[in-house]
Amino acid sequence: MPPPGRLRWLVAELVGRRTESRTARTLVFDVPGWPGHLAGQHVDVRLTAEDGYSTQRSYSLASAPDGQRVELTVQRVPDGEVSPYLMDDLEPGHLVELRGPVGGWFVWRPEQREHVLLVAGGSGLVPLMSMVRVRGAVDGRAPFRLLYSVREPDDRLYVPELLRGAPGLGTAYLYTRAAPPEHPRPVGRLSADDLVRSGWPADLRPMCYVCGPTGFVEAAASLLTGLGHAPERIRTERFGPSGG
């Protein structure tokens, strides 16, 4: 979906924030002129210091379209230049600049009827949650399964909302370091077994969206192709460091 004409920088005012986990917060912005977006798209955020120095980062849109209200969920990267500022220092009434929506590939549209598998690692849940929310907002019934990998229970985002669930949405958690006591699965990284148990069989030809840190996305995407999912049905988005 090419953006209509030139994408302009818009002024966004922080109007609210919610704590999502020990290390993540949702920021609610009021953005006059926001054109609306698709689930899975992102924005560019530009910060400018008093002396004119400025820098940009990308953040996925977390919310379903809602007028000129836009929500982002930011995970703190220790020693990061931008994420600690957004999480700790940006207060209601403060301004940033936003440009978007950007991206027409890693998106889910409500018209899509096929089965959907969402595979999230850490803050990679954000754009996938937007898909879950858009589906909910249109009363969609496309069968969704979400496989969500986090290090430990405290790292989970959107806990109450995912606990509440939605018709036709199956959510499975996978813990890599520490699991809650009653959790059926031993701790460990995502495996083909997890994708068989909590995903969809390849012959259903689900659309698979995978998002998370690079290593996670690499592993998940190659496990999926190994299970027979067609590469062109696997869409990936990577954020975070490569680790080397």
Add this chain to the structure above:
Amino acid sequence: MAIISRGFHGRRPAPGRDLPPGQYEVHDFPVLSAGPTPRVTHEDWKFTLRTETGTEHTWDWARLMEMPGESPTVDLHCVTKWSKFGTRWEGVSLDLLMEGVETAAEFALVHSYGGYTTDLPLEDLLDGKAWIAHRYDGEELAPEHGGPARLLVPHLYLWKSAKWVRGIDLLLDDEPGFWEGLGYHSYGDPWREQRYQGD
């Protein structure tokens, strides 16, 4: 007129680093791609230049390895805002591959294993500006960075440097590639911040 974000101080680039607008420096090597990483072996790899008349010039891995290589050290600029300075590559200059290829084309559409495409003016691939790169930092190019071979066009945003490159069509008329068809800029000059259509 830039809007000031109150209380934001930011981190300035190290002195001597020339960052294009909107970019920040990284020291690791982030990976971005639209789908799973294709696994292409040296035995299977082929690279085909096809002219506007349909004439094909094909190299297999052995033939590419026989060609004189170059070792460019270049800065990379990704449209997702990171820049990486002084990356060390080995590869074959497009000038060498284009020697003896007869064409009146002005545009190139680059094809990758996995189906990715990107377009650029042919002149941006010539005169020492582009390589088929097969080694990075003294080692074989890792699959997630485009191995066995990728295009390297460091003066444009990195999405033009197609990973898992398998061929280039030489065209009389421009044809948008994958991201160009999804709203990204057709040229992609980092210094002019040409990220999206209309920039």
